[in-house]
Every structure is written in structure tokens, then in C-alpha cells.
Amino acid sequence: MLDGCVPWPEDVAAKYRAAGYWRGEPLGMLLGRWAEQYGEREALVGADGCSRVTYRALDRWCDRLAAGFAARGIGAGERVLVQLPNTPEFVAVCFALFRLGALPVFALPAHRAAEVGHLLELSGAVAHILPGTGTGYDHVAAAVEARARRARPVQVFVAGEAPAVLPEGFTALADVDGDPVAPADVDAFRRGVFLLSGGTTALPKLIPRTHDDYAYQCRVTAGICGLDADSVYLAVLPAEFNFPFGCPGILGTLHAGGRVVFALSPQPEECFALIEREHVTFTSVIPTIVHLWLAAAAQGHGRDLGSLQLLQVGSAKLHEELAARIGPELGVRLQQVFGMAEGLLTFTRDDDPADVVLRTQGRPVSEADEIRVADPDGRPVPRGETGELLTRGPYTLRGYYRAPEHNARAFTEDGFYRSGDLVRLTADGQLVVEGRIKDVVIRGGDKVSATEVEGHLGAHPDVQQAAVVAMPDPVWGEKVCAYIVPAPGRPAPPMAALRRLLRARGLADYKLPDRVEVVDAFPLTGLNKVDKKALAADIAAKTAPTRPTTAGHGPTTDGDTAGGGGSAGGVTAAGGGREEAA
Known part of the structure; x- marks a missing residue:
């Protein structure tokens, strides 16, 4: 067991093996079977x-890559930072390792010096595989600068178009x-890949996933x-993201003998164009991308999307009004997905009633998934x-990598992961995500769920998308600021x-926006959230x-002229560029 990883208890591991969830099949061996x-x-x-790779050619490619890495001193148990765009090379590198x-330790192409340096240090990586030219950012120059600052330089491999002369x-x-x-x-029970935590407020944590548990998730x-x-x-989201990598995504498609098509932008x-050309049958996106696609559909895009059967939407709350538009406007079946790189996934199903698909995030994918919904003291509600x-369950981690202090807070004594997500269970066991514990505005002591208000704002016909954040206030502590596109x-x-709309929909006055900011597009994280x-x-x-500043009003006043609109000034849209989307 790798130092810094938290193992499953032996009795739990034995139970998962006996039930057939864990089959003892290393991920690298699976590709050989698929090639056969x-x-x-x-x-x-x-x-x-132009880049088209068969199963048999991919298997040979990975064999030769593995031999080449081994000749350069990369061996069992060593970590390699993989930071590649959505290309076939990404899959070949992963299976070679x-x-x-x-x-593989995943890093997003949108990561820069701070994140890359943190991940190299935390993981103890011996190598870094990064993109060459053509991504809109000079990863090679950044790596040269980082290498000069590191006490322990790592090997660097440049994929794609590399500069004619590479640094030493x-x-x-x-x-x-x-x-x-x-x-x-x-050993399939050992860690096989490090995924990234999805938080945006701090440097990412590393999520150790075993060959066994990740193979089970994909199956x-x-x-x-x-x-x-x-x-x-169609792999739209960054391939290093858990959603497109294995939910079922790239690996699940290869397991079934299908074809994976890579997109460099959402x-x-x-x-x-890729859906039309390659006859794509399914893809996975987040609500931000749904907004983009629906807007294009409304304007008439001129493409034949008839092959597309299934659209998975997850990673952030999909509000009902937006969900209801997907089928009629894009002509596809919606599947809501809730999940985390840490483990648990819930899906709506093909035979679920329409109201379940539109209003819930489905039920766990495994019969062995265990769920508790608890109050702040840990008692079931x-x-x-x-x-x-x-x-907890057969593909949910028991601890972050090299994070003992955080693990003490993030896990219960009996191994349940505290997700930080606010949810409820319907009478028939469907999960409904209500927001994040930390995604709240505390307005004079009243807690306002940003997710709840965003969903209601999105019901206005002139609002494409809304995001609610806390606005500092010397009297109330925080007030409600709504950004809208x-x-x-x-x-x-x-x-x-x-404000009239929100009142008509039954929201209390203290939840109404104190200020509205109008922007052309939202800034996005590397995962397009x-x-x-x-x-x-x-x-x-x-x-x-x-x-x-323009002052807002107290929680019980009308406040219908409070706050200011206008531009978001320094906020710029990060979406749409190849660098962020790849």
C-alpha cells in the first residue's frame, strides 16, 4: 500500500471481492482483453x-510507450503528472502507465504554475507529461521556469507538436x-490513478482510486x-475529469467496444459538427454547456444531431426549468448524474418517470452504495x-492522499465520507441535491441557499443563467448578489x-437579491463550472x-430599487477557449 493512502478495512474488502464488485483485474490488463x-x-x-486508432493499434501503442517510459526509469509505484488535452495520446499514456x-496523477490543461507545482510536490511525481504548442498557453516555457525552481527536477515529456529544440x-x-x-x-487492490478533488476554493486534493474500484465504476x-x-x-469535458473519464465516459465506452471521439472545446x-460527422450517440456535459448548446439550437445551428440519443448532465445542479428544455430543444434523452471523483454516483434511469428525470438526480449506481442524510451533528434526518x-461503498475512497488532518474531518469513524453536499431523499429513494453546505449567503444570521435562488432566477424568460454569491456588507455581514447572463x-x-418573480414563487424576502450584476458570460473553472x-x-x-457602493435594504423591506446592475467589470468569461475546455 502506497504511503499516504488509507486502505479499506480487510473485512470490507473481502466482502466486495466475494460479491464480485472487485475482480482483481488491473486496468492495464483490460485494454489487452478489449483488443482481443x-x-x-x-x-x-x-x-x-485524422487521428483514428483501432483497439489493436492502441494496445500496441501502449505496449511500446510503456517500454519507452521504463527505459527512462519510470517503474511500478511511481507517480507521473498527466496534463494533456482531449486527444488519443491521453488514453495511450494512461494505459502505458x-x-x-x-x-497517473491527473492535472487539467487549464492548471498553471501554482496548481502544477502543488500537485508535483504533493504526489512526489517523477515525471510530467504536458501539451506542446497549439493550446493557447506555453506549457513548455512554464515547465522550464518551474523546473529551475524545484530542488528535485522531474522528467518532462511533451505531447503533440513540440518545439524544434527542447530544453535539457x-x-x-x-x-x-x-x-x-x-x-x-x-495488484488490482492497489492504487492505480489519482483523480483531483473538484473544489474551487483551494488547491486540489488527490483522490487515490484503485484498479479494482475504478474498473467496477466503469462497468x-x-x-x-x-x-x-x-x-x-463524445468527450467534451477535460478527459482528466472523473465524469468523462469513467462515468462511464471514455473507459466505459472502451469496455463496451464502442468508439471515443475527442472534442477540444465545448x-x-x-x-x-463532431456529433454529425461521427454519429455520436451520447455525451456528458455540465449545466454551463447545456446553456451554450440550447442557445445555439434556438438560433439554428444547421447540424444533424439525429444520432445523439443520450445527454448526461451532472457536476452541478441542473434546475428543473433548464432540464425541461433539453428533450424538446435538442431532441435527446436526458440523464441526470450526481457524483464526485471521491466515489458515489447517482443516475436517473431510462425507465424513470419524466418527473423523476427532471426533478431528481436519480439513485445510486451500485446496490452496495450506502447513503446517510445527516444533520450537523451527524444524526440521520x-x-x-x-x-x-x-x-461509503465499493468505489468511494476511505481517505485523501497525504491529508491526515483533513481526513479526520472528512470521514466518520465508521468510514462514511462527509461530502459537504446538501441533499434529501424522496419517498421512493431518489436523491435531490439542494446545494453545498458552504454555498450559502449568511445574511444577518439568515442562511440563503445560493442554489435555491439560482434555480428560481433561471425561471425568468429573459435570464439564461444565474449565479448567486455573498456580497460583503458592514451591517448584515453578507448580502445576496445575483450575477445574471x-x-x-x-x-x-x-x-x-x-424580486417580484421570486416573491411570486414563494421565496422569503431575505432571500431576494440585494444587488444584480449583468454579464455577458460567467468566468469558468478549468472544469467549465x-x-x-x-x-x-x-x-x-x-x-x-x-x-x-449602492446600499441594499433590510430583509423585510421591498428593496425593489436596491443595488445596481451594469457590467461585471473585472469579471471576464473564461469559457470557450481551447485552453480551458480541453
Whole structure:
């Protein structure tokens, strides 16, 4: 067991093996089996359509890559930071490392010096695999600068188009090659990959996942989605993200013998063209991307999306009004997904009633998933009431990597993970996500759920998307600030209209926005989630005491003219660029 990893108790591990959840199959071995089964079927397709790799060719490619890495001293148990865009090379690198018993440590292409340095230090990585030119950011130059500051330099491999002359210690990935050697004897119970925590308020934590538990996750989700050899998956989100990597995503599609198509951007003009060209049957996106795609559909995109059957939406709350538009406007079946790289996944199912698909995030994918909904003291709340989600199961971690102090807070004594998500269970066991414990505005002692208010604001026909953050206030402590993106071609509604809407929908006055900021687009994180940290910083700067402010009113006054609209000033949209989306 790798130092810094928290193991499952032996009796629990034995139970999961006996039940067949864990089969003792290392991830690197699975690709060889798939190559035998699916042979010359296409496995991977690059965004340009020119890079097409069959299962058998992918298997050979990974064998030679593994030999090349081994010749450069990378062996079992060592960590390698993998920071690549959505290309076939990403899959080949991961499986080459799996076969060596080395562990990929995922980093997003949008990560910069602070995140990369943190991940290299935390993981103890011996190598870093990064993109070459063409991403909109000079990763090589950044790595040279970082290397000069590090006491222990790592090997750097450059994928894609590499500069003609690479710095010392850098190698073009295309030159990593060797005659295949016998694969390492890998214990599937050991850690196989490090995923990233999804938090945006601090540097990411590392999530150790075993070969066994991740293979099980991919199998069970592929089964629920009904994947087969005719399935074509479009990888829109960054491939290092758990959602597209294995829910069922890339690995689940390969398990079923299907084809994975890579997109370099979530923009509808690129993705719709890929759907039409490659006859894509399903994909997974987040609500931010749904907004983009629905806007394109409303304006007439001219592409044939008839092959697309299933749209998975997860990673952030999908409000009912937005969910209801997906089927009629995009012509696809919606599957709501709630999950975390730490483990637990819940899906709606194909045979669920329409109201379940529109209003809930489904039920756990595994019969062995355990869920508690608890109050702040850890006591279970009655069915139907909101509380914190606690969970454990055959693919949910027992501890973050090298984080003993955080683990003491994040896990119960009996191994349940405290997710920080506020949820409730319906009478028939469906999960409904109500928000995050920390995603609240504490207004004069009253707690306002940002997620709740956002959902109601989105019901206004002139609002495409809304995000609510806390605005510092010397009297109330915090007030409610709503950022809105107007619907395409529509004027932004005045705050008075938004407040009337929220009152009509039954919200208490203390939940109404004290200020509204109108922006063309939201800043996004590397995972294309709304970057609320950037929005909160923007409104804090605008309302700082040294700058003029427009005061809001108390919680029981009308306040229909309180606050200001206008532009978000320093907030800029990060979405749409290849760098953030890849």
C-alpha cells in the first residue's frame, strides 16, 4: 500500500471481492482483453478526424510507450503528472502507465504554475507529461521556469507538436518508444490513478482510486447506460475529469467496444459538427454547456444531431426549468448524474418517470452504495428532509492522499465520507441535491441557499443563467448578489422584476437579491463550472469601502430599487477557449 493512502478495512474488502464488485483485474490488463475482443474496430478518434486508432493499434501503442517510459526509469509505484488535452495520446499514456504499475496523477490543461507545482510536490511525481504548442498557453516555457525552481527536477515529456529544440531534461512523447516487455505484476487492490478533488476554493486534493474500484465504476455505469459496440461517446469535458473519464465516459465506452471521439472545446459549433460527422450517440456535459448548446439550437445551428440519443448532465445542479428544455430543444434523452471523483454516483434511469428525470438526480449506481442524510451533528434526518450527504461503498475512497488532518474531518469513524453536499431523499429513494453546505449567503444570521435562488432566477424568460454569491456588507455581514447572463437577444430584466418573480414563487424576502450584476458570460473553472470564487472577488472589490457602493435594504423591506446592475467589470468569461475546455 502506497504511503499516504488509507486502505479499506480487510473485512470490507473481502466482502466486495466475494460479491464480485472487485475482480482483481488491473486496468492495464483490460485494454489487452478489449483488443482481443474488438480488434480492428475504431477505439479513438481525434477532433480533427485524422487521428483514428483501432483497439489493436492502441494496445500496441501502449505496449511500446510503456517500454519507452521504463527505459527512462519510470517503474511500478511511481507517480507521473498527466496534463494533456482531449486527444488519443491521453488514453495511450494512461494505459502505458497502468501497465508499468505507475500511477497517473491527473492535472487539467487549464492548471498553471501554482496548481502544477502543488500537485508535483504533493504526489512526489517523477515525471510530467504536458501539451506542446497549439493550446493557447506555453506549457513548455512554464515547465522550464518551474523546473529551475524545484530542488528535485522531474522528467518532462511533451505531447503533440513540440518545439524544434527542447530544453535539457525534456523529451518529445513521440520519441518515447521501445520493444514491448512483459507488463508489471500489478495488484488490482492497489492504487492505480489519482483523480483531483473538484473544489474551487483551494488547491486540489488527490483522490487515490484503485484498479479494482475504478474498473467496477466503469462497468456498472456502462451497464446502466446500455453501452454496446455501436456506442459513440463524445468527450467534451477535460478527459482528466472523473465524469468523462469513467462515468462511464471514455473507459466505459472502451469496455463496451464502442468508439471515443475527442472534442477540444465545448462550443456548439465544434461539438455539433463532431456529433454529425461521427454519429455520436451520447455525451456528458455540465449545466454551463447545456446553456451554450440550447442557445445555439434556438438560433439554428444547421447540424444533424439525429444520432445523439443520450445527454448526461451532472457536476452541478441542473434546475428543473433548464432540464425541461433539453428533450424538446435538442431532441435527446436526458440523464441526470450526481457524483464526485471521491466515489458515489447517482443516475436517473431510462425507465424513470419524466418527473423523476427532471426533478431528481436519480439513485445510486451500485446496490452496495450506502447513503446517510445527516444533520450537523451527524444524526440521520427523516426521509424527505434536507441534510448533509454521507456515503461509503465499493468505489468511494476511505481517505485523501497525504491529508491526515483533513481526513479526520472528512470521514466518520465508521468510514462514511462527509461530502459537504446538501441533499434529501424522496419517498421512493431518489436523491435531490439542494446545494453545498458552504454555498450559502449568511445574511444577518439568515442562511440563503445560493442554489435555491439560482434555480428560481433561471425561471425568468429573459435570464439564461444565474449565479448567486455573498456580497460583503458592514451591517448584515453578507448580502445576496445575483450575477445574471441575459437570454440571447433579450434585455436584462431589472432587479424589481426579478424580486417580484421570486416573491411570486414563494421565496422569503431575505432571500431576494440585494444587488444584480449583468454579464455577458460567467468566468469558468478549468472544469467549465461557474467560478464563484471569481464572482465573489469581483463583487467584493466593487463594494470595498474605498469605492462607491449602492446600499441594499433590510430583509423585510421591498428593496425593489436596491443595488445596481451594469457590467461585471473585472469579471471576464473564461469559457470557450481551447485552453480551458480541453
